[in-house]
Amino acid sequence: MSGETAIEVCNVVKRFRLAASAGSLKTAALDCLRRRPARRFTALDDVSFTVSRGETLGLIGANGAGKSTLLSIIAGTMVATSGHVRTHGVVSSLLELGAGFHPDLTGRENVLLYGAIMGIPRETMRRRFDAVVDFSGLAAFIDQPVRFYSSGMYVRLGFAVAVQVDPDILLVDEVLAVGDADFQRRCLEKMAEFRRAGKAMLIISHDMNTIRSVSDRIAYLDHGVLKGIGAPHEMTARYGADSVAANGGASSREWGTGEARIESVAMVDAAGAPCDVPPADQMLRFRLAWRAPKRIATPTFGFSIADGEGATVFGSNTEIAGFDLPFIEGEGTLTLAVDAAALHAGGYTMSFSLHSRDHAVNYHRLEHALPFYLPGRARFDGVCHLPTAWS
Secondary structure, three states: OOOOEEEEEEEEEEEEEOOOOOOOHHHHHHHHHOOOOOOEEEEEEEEEEEEEOOOEEEEEOOOOOOHHHHHHHHHOOOOOOEEEEEEOOOEEEEOOOOOOOOOOOEHHHHHHHHHHHOOOOHHHHHHHHHHHHHHHOOHHHOOOEHHHOOHHHHHHHHHHHHHHOOOOEEEEEOHHHOOOHHHHHHHHHHHHHHHHOOOEEEEEOOOHHHHHHHOOEEEEEEOOEEEEEEOHHHHHHHHHHHHHHHHOOOOOEEEOOOOOEEEEEEEEOOOOOEOOOOOOOOEEEEEEEEEEEEEEEOEEEEEEEEEOOOOEEEEEEOOOOOOOOOEEEEEEEEEEEEEOOOEOOEEEEEEEEEEEOOOOOEEEEEEEEEEEEEOOOOOOOOOEOOOOOOO
């Protein structure tokens, strides 16, 4: 079954008509008579991708990126403005808190109602009922109206029903953000079971560690545009770097005498090719292009790494590293390699400097010039991981 297409999303566009600003009845009437065009908001803009059977696709992006809208269109609860979606198989979804549940019905009645909506015979749902209750852990509350349920109870029952109807495609929006640790563990185990059974899943999460661990690929949405789809490490790092650039705590600044300049800085891979995200081993490499119209004797190139709040985490320079530069003149490049594996997951920015050896003259400084994001690998407290041993 794996390799066959389960979901096809083709050139999907979704626009919403925005309500006019509040005003008087007279203003509304005049707007109508003048035939002023309604304002529209594009939630999804020409989005296309496919998901194979047995594949888990993660969806990431900031709030308002269009993730939930996309899942609603795939689930069939919302219609695209243009483009189309094709699904192959039974689709089950948990799109928002309490979606599909009637607040005045009990948990038991809502389980049976969900099965009826999915076209599952009542006797079949009765046979699966005990499995739903067991997975949700809500046996003591199953005959209470769901309007008395907490947010966590809503999600537990919703996910339990969604997986027990045995769908071919499962759509999940932030289910792991509400449940406790034990429920999250059982959800992850059930997702792994679904993957082994050849079922397709689309999952939205703001927890980058979780979505990397459960996804085969990740799609990155930004203001309704599909910015990329690919390996989990690459996509979460790209999203993190964009978030740092958009919301970084420290603003960029450029200054210096201009006698020599750092013309450009780029992150590169081991082969020297420009790249957008750090490699999986977190060995960062940066290529600095410099220009010095006149000879500068004993220059020093430096760098520093700052966290999301702008606090310096680490800094060094060519002098400290013992890399001797007698002079620079004309144009040239340097490559800096930094092993960042010890740093905690999160957003960082790089600053670069070119100054005299005695720090008396700052030829050129680029402060908070290059943002990047490091996915987490190890779990620890603080800003860096130090080797430790207990005996």
